[in-house]
Amino acid sequence: MYKVRDMFQINENYLKLQGSYLFSTIASKVAAYAAANPHREILRLGIGDVTLPLAPAVIKAMHGAVDEMARQETFRGYAPEHGYDFLREAISRVDYRSRGADIDPDEIFVSDGAKSDSGNIGDIFSTQNRIAVCDPVYPVYLDTNVMGGRTGFMNPADGRYEGVIYPPCTEENGFVPQLPEEAPDIIYLCFPNNPTGMTIPKAELQRWVDYALEHGSVIIYDAAYEAYIREDGIAHTIYECEGAKKCAIELRSFSKNAGFTGTRLGFTVVPRELRCGDVSLNDLWERRQSTKFNGAPYIVQRAGEAVYSEEGRRQTAEQVDYYMRNAACILEGLKSAGYTVYGGVNAPYIWLKTPGGMTSWEFFDHLLEEAAVVGTPGSGFGPAGEHFFRLTAFGSYENTKAAVERICRL
């Protein structure tokens, strides 16, 4: 008897992915150091995770919502897939209308976080679209497009996937990506930026919006670090730019402004004006979410609502201020020690140039061995991140200060 058919097949695009060795390599190097130096306190400025507990207003709202789930009269079953109105309305009012951006609640889709959304958003676009991601970049934008079949294989010579447009963000261009000559279909932008901690003026963002409108591109704008903006002249949302509602989707998170990394809440804005021919992308995303998602937990949505209360806004702003004090401490300390540093002014990330031409990994090893301080090698975020190093401001002030002192003594 002959074999009449093959086995089921996997999505072979997954085989194009490079191993995600960055954080596992860091972990194993740190573990080895810890084993060899059991009495040395290791200070971690590597991870992008917050450390302050949730704000009292958030805790109070969650206890209240848990109690509602305990009583038949107030129990909540399936939530609307796009989120409860109480949360969508708060977001519309505080994050958009107060900034002059006319975003309605039904243009806001509440989710379990910006990482899910930034990966899932690809579902509604053709696999034939060509993408652009900055270099260096938050790896999720790129990896999810590799999985989705919008790239070729990685070229080992330059560490770049075929078919992807990579506007570089380098010291030379002040970490401001330049408009590509060849227009992409989908452009991922993140400001304030992870990993560089840099941002761009609103006028510069307007240039990207104009470019997208001119070339028929759609912008996926990740504004997860919006709460860290301190300077004037920087857009808090892309919808402050004229015409953005016709070309941009915005991703937002509760992780960094309110410490929800382990609580999980985010949202995506898909304006009704954003269309491809006759098709509304708002309709497509509604269909995607109502078919492949079942809403964020009621308890967590009530927690999110509390972030927008007067108390919640004050308390979460204090948390952001606390982290920004850390950022200032890192920035000033390293500058005074002669390092070349970027970011940290409108973002919780500091992007430092490795001294003496060290590679990112050489500096990682140096810092770990000599100061027992852990950071993240810039090359892990893309080839243009080589010779840079990311430190984060999410630790305690005491540890941050101690780490900076150790680095300065090197």
Next chain:
Amino acid sequence: MYKVRDMFQINENYLKLQGSYLFSTIASKVAAYAAANPHREILRLGIGDVTLPLAPAVIKAMHGAVDEMARQETFRGYAPEHGYDFLREAISRVDYRSRGADIDPDEIFVSDGAKSDSGNIGDIFSTQNRIAVCDPVYPVYLDTNVMGGRTGFMNPADGRYEGVIYPPCTEENGFVPQLPEEAPDIIYLCFPNNPTGMTIPKAELQRWVDYALEHGSVIIYDAAYEAYIREDGIAHTIYECEGAKKCAIELRSFSKNAGFTGTRLGFTVVPRELRCGDVSLNDLWERRQSTKFNGAPYIVQRAGEAVYSEEGRRQTAEQVDYYMRNAACILEGLKSAGYTVYGGVNAPYIWLKTPGGMTSWEFFDHLLEEAAVVGTPGSGFGPAGEHFFRLTAFGSYENTKAAVERICRL
């Protein structure tokens, strides 16, 4: 100047989707009836959502976890994307090892629910794979494959998408789907079944496993209603079947066994033995989840852990018993009134044959107009659901009893 390029393109597979009019049509018919009959109490046995509040053990665990999030020493940031060990170990022990199924914690991926997982699981398979879904069926399996490009267009003549294999589950075959002559690559099975409320003996499930192993198919097994199994000889997990670890992925939910529809928790089992050539599907799903998902909330995972505690198991079993008492009430009442009814013995769904050859929608209108009772037309789940009607056991006992009395008086 000529137009050098087109706009970005959408995923055109979305345009093949049929409007999801089932529940919106039901809602508008019910609203019209309510407006015309303002004093008539409408009894709803249509939705698949639970109504009992969360069990006390679950509430206690959530309050405790919320308090942990309020203190720096116990605050939790990013969770492992595949879930906390405390929950994976409880699942492995209670749901699998206790039933003789050797599933390790690292084969269990905790998620925000079975709906997300049943849609997202398609990510790791080729778009060229051919799928099989039973008819009638939970629409998510089918719609997510339409979106993913694994079907052609719907043929309006028979209500079926081109390229899909549809094993029918009908009165004639006792709602036991037959093995297809042409072997699919991916087979979706759900037992106890939504919408029919029927299940199949373990020996019959073993035939599907053997068939999948012989033909190189993978089975996506949805066991969301496992807690409702009352009879012997029915598999509680597909891994009770020999060889299933080489061909099956299992989806599980906390929605129906513990009332988590609005709390959101589920998990997917991808055994390490499940491979396509050299590639481990466990590795692929780990990569998918770690790239496009950021873990279920800590608070909700602690709630899930409480479901597996001694108290939690007793309390949630009582909830399931309560719903099964409703199911028995519906089943016995309708039988005594001369209806032909299926399901309801090992599932919270009753699948009744419409009397007098009425279509599903004619019976819907009849029931609404004459008894003010709302159910779900079987044709909404697929062509083979025509002339059937789904009632659910998730209401209060009082309302269920009253609804049955009204139907019996028709």
